[in-house]
Amino acid sequence: xxxxxxxxxxxxxxxxxxxxxxxxxxxxxxxxxxxxxxxxxxxxxxxxxxxxxxxxxxxxxxxxxxxxxxxxxxxxxxxxxxxxxxxxxxxxxxxxxxxxxxxxxxxxxxxxxxxxxxxxxxxxxxxxxxxxxxxxxxxxxxxxxxxxxxxxxxxxxxxxxxxxxxxxxxxxxxxxxxxxxxxxxxxxxxxxxxxxxxxxxxxxxxxxxxxxxxxxxxxxxxxxxxxxxxxxxxxxxxxxxxxxxxxxxxxxxxxxxxxxxxxxxxxxxxxxxxxxxxxxxxxxxxxxxxxxxxxxxxxxxxxxxxxxxxxxxxxxxxxxxxxxxxxxxxxxxxxxxxxxxxxxxxxxxxxxxxxxxxxxxxxxxxxxxxxxxxxxxxxxxxxxxxxxxxxxxxxxxxxxxxxxxxxxxxxxxxxxxxxxxxxxxxxxxxxxxxxxxxxxxxxxxxxxxxxxxxxxxxxxxxxxxxxxxxxxxxxxxxxxxxxx
Amino acid sequence: xxxxxxxxxxxxxxxxxxxxxxxxxxxxxxxxxxxxxxxxxxxxxxxxxxxxxxxxxxxxxxxxxxxxxxxxxxxxxxxxxxxxxxxxxxxxxxxxxxxxxxxxxxxxxxxxxxxxxxxxxxxxxxxxxxxxxxxxxxxxxxxxxxxxxxxxxxxxxxxxxxxxxxxxxxxxxxxxxxxxxxxxxxxxxxxxxxxxxxxxxxxxxxxxxxxxxxxxxxxxxxxxxxxxxxxxxxxxxxxxxxxxxxxxxxxxxxxxxxxxxxxxxxxxxxxxxxxxxxxxxxxxxxxxxxxxxxxxxxxxxxxxxxxxxxxxxxxxxxxxxxxxxxxxxxxxxxxxxxxxxxxxxxxxxxxxxxxxxxxxxxxxxxxxxxxxxxxxxxxxxxxxxxxxxxxxxxxxxxxxxxxxxxxxxxxxxxxxxxxxxxxxxxxxxxxxxxxxxxxxxxxxxxxxxx
Numbered sequence: 001x002x003x004x005x006x007x008x009x010x011x012x013x014x015x016x017x018x019x020x021x022x023x024x025x026x027x028x029x030x031x032x033x034x035x036x037x038x039x040x041x042x043x044x045x046x047x048x049x050x051x052x053x054x055x056x057x058x059x060x061x062x063x064x065x066x067x068x069x070x071x072x073x074x075x076x077x078x079x080x081x082x083x084x085x086x087x088x089x090x091x092x093x094x095x096x097x098x099x100x101x102x103x104x105x106x107x108x109x110x111x112x113x114x115x116x117x118x119x120x121x122x123x124x125x126x127x128x129x130x131x132x133x134x135x136x137x138x139x140x141x142x143x144x145x146x147x148x149x150x151x152x153x154x155x156x157x158x159x160x161x162x163x164x165x166x167x168x169x170x171x172x173x174x175x176x177x178x179x180x181x182x183x184x185x186x187x188x189x190x191x192x193x194x195x196x197x198x199x200x201x202x203x204x205x206x207x208x209x210x211x212x213x214x215x216x217x218x219x220x221x222x223x224x225x226x227x228x229x230x231x232x233x234x235x236x237x238x239x240x241x242x243x244x245x246x247x248x249x250x251x252x253x254x255x256x257x258x259x260x261x262x263x264x265x266x267x268x269x270x271x272x273x274x275x276x277x278x279x280x281x282x283x284x285x286x287x288x289x290x291x292x293x294x295x296x297x298x299x300x301x302x303x304x305x306x307x308x309x310x311x312x313x314x315x316x317x318x319x320x321x322x323x324x325x326x327x328x329x330x331x332x333x334x335x336x337x338x339x340x341x342x343x344x345x346x347x348x349x350x351x352x353x354x355x356x357x358x359x360x361x362x363x364x365x366x367x368x369x370x371x372x373x374x375x376x377x378x379x380x381x382x383x384x385x386x387x388x389x390x391x392x393x394x395x396x397x398x399x400x401x402x403x404x405x406x407x408x409x410x411x412x413x414x415x416x417x418x419x420x421x422x423x424x425x426x427x428x429x430x431x432x433x434x435x436x437x438x439x440x441x442x443x444x445x446x447x448x449x450x451x452x453x454x455x456x457x458x459x460x461x462x463x464x465x466x467x468x469x470x471x472x473x474x475x476x477x478x479x480x481x482x483x484x
Numbered sequence: 485x486x487x488x489x490x491x492x493x494x495x496x497x498x499x500x501x502x503x504x505x506x507x508x509x510x511x512x513x514x515x516x517x518x519x520x521x522x523x524x525x526x527x528x529x530x531x532x533x534x535x536x537x538x539x540x541x542x543x544x545x546x547x548x549x550x551x552x553x554x555x556x557x558x559x560x561x562x563x564x565x566x567x568x569x570x571x572x573x574x575x576x577x578x579x580x581x582x583x584x585x586x587x588x589x590x591x592x593x594x595x596x597x598x599x600x601x602x603x604x605x606x607x608x609x610x611x612x613x614x615x616x617x618x619x620x621x622x623x624x625x626x627x628x629x630x631x632x633x634x635x636x637x638x639x640x641x642x643x644x645x646x647x648x649x650x651x652x653x654x655x656x657x658x659x660x661x662x663x664x665x666x667x668x669x670x671x672x673x674x675x676x677x678x679x680x681x682x683x684x685x686x687x688x689x690x691x692x693x694x695x696x697x698x699x700x701x702x703x704x705x706x707x708x709x710x711x712x713x714x715x716x717x718x719x720x721x722x723x724x725x726x727x728x729x730x731x732x733x734x735x736x737x738x739x740x741x742x743x744x745x746x747x748x749x750x751x752x753x754x755x756x757x758x759x760x761x762x763x764x765x766x767x768x769x770x771x772x773x774x775x776x777x778x779x780x781x782x783x784x785x786x787x788x789x790x791x792x793x794x795x796x797x798x799x800x801x802x803x804x805x806x807x808x809x810x811x812x813x814x815x816x817x818x819x820x821x822x823x824x825x826x827x828x829x830x831x832x833x834x835x836x837x838x839x840x841x842x843x844x845x846x847x848x849x850x851x852x853x854x855x856x857x858x859x860x861x862x863x864x865x866x867x868x869x870x871x872x873x874x875x876x877x878x879x880x881x882x883x884x885x886x887x888x889x890x891x892x893x894x895x896x897x898x899x900x901x902x903x904x905x906x907x908x909x910x911x912x913x914x915x916x917x918x919x920x921x922x923x924x925x926x927x928x929x930x931x932x933x934x
Binding site: 118 | 615688843898899927
């Protein structure tokens with residue numbers, strides 16, 4: 001019913017034109033807020049003017065224009081919408097195409113599920129943008145996509161227009177399948193070592209280089225007017241890798257250990273492509289200088305550790321240490337649950353490594369925006385940027401902060417007050433539906449009984465088969481323990 | 485090939501943790517006779533906070549707490565001016581000491597084979613050199629309970645009667661040093677009706693028909709019931725003067741304190757139906773029950789209140805198990821339980837996330853739980869629930885010197901633990917993570933390759 005709730009809210013927000021006008025005004029003014037712009041300092045008692053989904057003005061001395069819808073944020077805090085650089089929400093089914101070691105033909109964009117309740121849950125935690133990644137079962141995994149959490153819109157409206165697509169790579173225990181038992185009857189899959197992981201990636205890029213050359217030759221000769229050319233056969237596995245080499249697709253590589261991070265840098269150099277982000281990168285602090293020099297970003301957990309051997313050297317100081325050494329760092333969730341509290345996770349870098357409050361906020365706003373190449377559009381509160389904003393009742397770096405409203409493109413996609421106000425009606429709706437279902441079942445039973453009675457010998461009693469007693473409390477008998 | 489390789493890496497891992505060694509910082513020869521922590525704001529949790537208070541610890545125990553306490557001459561003084569003093573935090577359901585690396589079975593002693601293992605005791609296999617102990621302690625957690633068979637972020641769990649949970653301090657050379665109580669509860673994973681389960685082998689969700697799941701559930705509950713009945717008969721037969729003959733049976737013997745109502749059952753259940761069934765089961769058999777997990781305890785407040793059943797809550801920062809539960813229910817539930825007068829405590833149900841305990845409590849304050857109640861639910865309530873409140877939970881004379889000195893609100897994310905005492909000993913806050921941090925921040929800039 002949470003889903004129903006959201007959809008009920010949607011009907012009001014989106015599908016009723018008259019109300020929609022009132023709900024989604026094109027000019028909005030957030031007034032009297034403490035504003036953490038992230039890139040331009042903090043503003044006390046400030047205002048943010050939103051026009052047509054963009055931030056039109058930010059400042060302490062702004063006045064609401066006539067006709068603007070007012071959001072009063074007295075005593076509240078506004079930050080840019082949180083950007084989760086490692087997410088698996090809004091995916092229908094498995095995030096892993098684990099068959100081949102190179103599954104670059106699979107694309108997460110093809111399986112976006114706009115009804116995944118996690119979208120709403122994460123919105124309620126202030127997340128507005130998510131980098132939706134393929135899983136980590138393969139050295140080269142599937143294609144990835146950046147979305148905005150436009151809850152209630154169809155899948156076609158989720159993608160972040162203009163954001164470069166990505167591809168997931170994975171190093172270490174997952175692609176070599178240390179913790180994975182193949183189902184009975186299926187063979188083990190190469191690779192089973194970090195040595196093999198490198199080989200798989202190099203081999204794929206050797207093939208992709210040759211493939212690219214075939215196409216480049218073809219295109220050159222065709223452009224020169226040569227007749228009768230046959231185009232090379234298309235290869236959907238290699239195409240995304242060509243895009244990587246052409247700088248049209250970002251590599252987001254899952255990794256843990258320092259050695260494998262350096263390995264991928266060597267391979268990238270060999271084939272002349274860039275790793276955009278190292279994901280998890282739990283030992284990034286050990287090779288932070290090398291990561292910084294390569295220009296890659298690091299997207300890590302706050303304080304996860306120890307769940308596998310390659311996570312045993314993870315430290316909560318990772319984000320702060322990598323930042324000190326010049327890496328652009330983000331803190332991500334990899335998890336619909338963790339995503340709801342990314343503001344808290346970012347705050348931990350103040351404790352572990354002594355980051356400033358503003359640098360901690362960067363970990364979940366402008367830095368992931370830079371990593372995803374969308375920092376001209378989102379990640380800070382600046383004029384001209386998308387009006388993706390979160391309003392909290394307390395300083396968002398405090399454990400006591402609760403997101404009150406989340407806006408995307410200047411539209412209210414989450415409103416805590418409305419969520420709470422709608423709960424009683426939803427509960428009633430659920431009870432009504434249950435009652436209806438129950439009544440329908442009883443009616444059917446009566447009908448069946450009458451039919452049986454009519455058929456049966458009138459002298460005999462109608463069949464009175466009773467269900468055996470059960471332990472199921474839901475049956476109304478509430479008997480636990482079959483021995484009684 | 486793979487197994488020996490893994491084995492080798494394990495040896496390395498274990499050697500590493502052994503190097504980190506046990507906890508006590510001071511050399512035993514130089515341990516002061518007493519400590520006086522003075523000048524801080526003292527939150528005793530047994531009365532109003534004391535400004536500019538002093539806590540004196542001697543012989544492992546608190547010997548004086550108050551505003552105008554004379555400082556003994558032989559005491560080492562800890563200046564807590566501008567700082568705050570609290571009882572240490574207590575994480576009441578963990579797998580700490582029983583699990584090191586959750587994906588490496590050789591490092592796991594959480595879940596035994598078989599469904600009914602009441603004779604197993606967690607304390608037997610708690611590894612005092614586990615890296616989790618200093619890491620967790622550094623965040624202000626001074627005691628935990630290790631509970632066999634429990635599931636959490638780092639543990640799959642399994643079994644029905646999974647063994648006895650043990651409470652211990654997070655510092656000491658051996659488990660004998662550390663132990664608070666070897667057997668604080670008998671752990672039961674309530675046999676829920678599960679039609680969907682996650683299959684780790686294939687990384688997919690398996691479904692089975694409800695009727696099959698129900699049959700399995702009935703079978704388990706019947707078995708559980710049989711165990712309790714047999715334990716009762718065993719207790720009767722064993723009674724002094726009873727003419728009945730009996731053979732010694734470790735499993736039944738271990739259940740005797742349970743049927744006598746001396747040892748509580750820690751029953752792990754999340755769904756409303758499971759909670760209801762478990763409460764009914766225990767009530768009918770006069771068993772003392774503590775509910776663990778309790779995701780839907782809010783749906784059974786009246787029942788829990790009526791039967792006097794306390795709750796050890798799982799992590800509050802979780803997504804509701806069901807889609808029709810309000811999105812914030814896991815965070816608002818503690819305030820509901822408090823308002824209903826149901827005793828509860830926060831817990832991590834994990835190892836690596838045990839240090840998140842204050843975060844779980846803080847989030848509940850954000851959603852309505854009074855701050856002082858959140859402190860109690862992090863430091864004191866679990867001690868009461870598990871019968872340890874004579875030793876830990878408040879800063880009062882006669883209790884163990886388990887306390888933390890912080891630079892602010894211990895539930896807030898940025899707060900640092902400045903000093904930590906366990907059994908009256910000033911205990912190191914260094915740990916695997918701070919060690920790596922110190923080591924690698926000193927790494928020189930690498931020279932460019934030639």
